[in-house]
Amino acid sequence: MKNNYTFTLFLIFNLLIGLLFACEFYPLNTAVGKCGSTQNSFFQPVTSCGSTAIDAKDLNTTELEMHEARMNIVLDQAQQANRKFVAHIYDNNGTLLCTGVNLGVPNMLAHGEIVAINNCTTLHGLKTFENHTLYTTGEPCAMCAAGLMWSKFSTVVWGSYNHDIHCKICMSNIPMESTWVFDTYKGLTDTPIRVIGGVAQERADAFFGSYCDRPTSIFYIAPQCNCVNKTLVTPVPTPTPTPTPTNPNSGTTNFDYKSILLTISIIISLIIMY
Numbered sequence: 366m367k368n369n370y371t372f373t374l375f376l377i378f379n380l381l382i383g384l385l386f387a388c389e390f391y392p393l394n395t396a397v398g399k400c401g402s403t404q405n406s407f408f409q410p411v412t413s414c415g416s417t418a419i420d421a422k423d424l425n426t427t428e429l430e431m432h433e434a435r436m437n438i439v440l441d442q443a444q445q446a447n448r449k450f451v452a453h454i455y456d457n458n459g460t461l462l463c464t465g466v467n468l469g470v471p472n473m474l475a476h477g478e479i480v481a482i483n484n485c486t487t488l489h490g491l492k493t494f495e496n497h498t499l500y501t502t503g504e505p506c507a508m509c510a511a512g513l514m515w516s517k518f519s520t521v522v523w524g525s526y527n528h529d530i531h532c533k534i535c536m537s538n539i540p541m542e543s544t545w546v547f548d549t550y551k552g553l554t555d556t557p558i559r560v561i562g563g564v565a566q567e568r569a570d571a572f573f574g575s576y577c578d579r580p581t582s583i584f585y586i587a588p589q590c591n592c593v594n595k596t597l598v599t600p601v602p603t604p605t606p607t608p609t610p611t612n613p614n615s616g617t618t619n620f621d622y623k624s625i626l627l628t629i630s631i632i633i634s635l636i637i638m639y
């Protein structure tokens with residue numbers, strides 16, 4: 366180390382790099398309440414950096430089109446049944462095995478995902494779902510996320526995010542990202558579930574509609590969320606489309622800019638130090 370000045374520069378530089386590895390969206394100076402359509406929404410209080418799910422826009426075209434086609438079938442059924450929460454389960458060959466609709470019977474635990482799992486067990490004798498994919502109109506709640514982990518699904522895909530259902534649609538649900546549950550997979554399995562959000566999101570969000578002006582509805586909740594204008598958010602680089610990986614758990618389509626930044630930071634740190 367040359368002197369205190371270079372040492373201070375070294376510390377400041379690494380502090381800035383460290384911030385890059387903190388929350389991608391840093392919700393400073395935000396309003397608390399209901400988020401608008403042009404804002405990113407975060408649960409209040411902010412206890413996490415938000416969802417860690419793979420967002421649909423970061424998938425390659427081939428995989429995205431497959432998920433969108435299947436999600437549109439889920440949404441078709443949801444619209445026909447006039448029920449918000451519907452789930453479908455596909456096997457690894459692309460066969461739709463079972464469906465589940467949240468009908469509120471026989472009790473409040475009969476969420477679409479749970480109904481679909483129980484239907485698959487009844488129809489096909491399945492107790493676990495390795496190499497299966499579950500699609501759901503809305504992001505799983507904490508109960509269903511845990512149920513999907515216990516059931517050993519390989520992939521879970523949803524249309525609308527929990528934070529938007531709560532913060533923009535004013536619909537009551539447990540205010541937490543399902544990935545807070547999914548990210549704790551190590552207690553049950555060695556490999557994480559591939560979790561994908563925002564597939565056919567625009568259609569799904571429109572289908573959920575808005576309860577914000579319907580305070581007498583049993584689904585209404587007054588959101589207390591952190592809202593950040595999207596224009597303030599640093600855009601994530603658009604990934605180059607890549608071929609679909611043969612193993613859906615093996616591929617990542619995110620542009621790994623953080624690794625590049627880390628490499629640059631190490632090189633510059635070494636230059637500053639010596």
Ligand SMILES: [Zn+2]
Nearest residue numbers: 476505506509
């Ligand atoms: Zn649920």
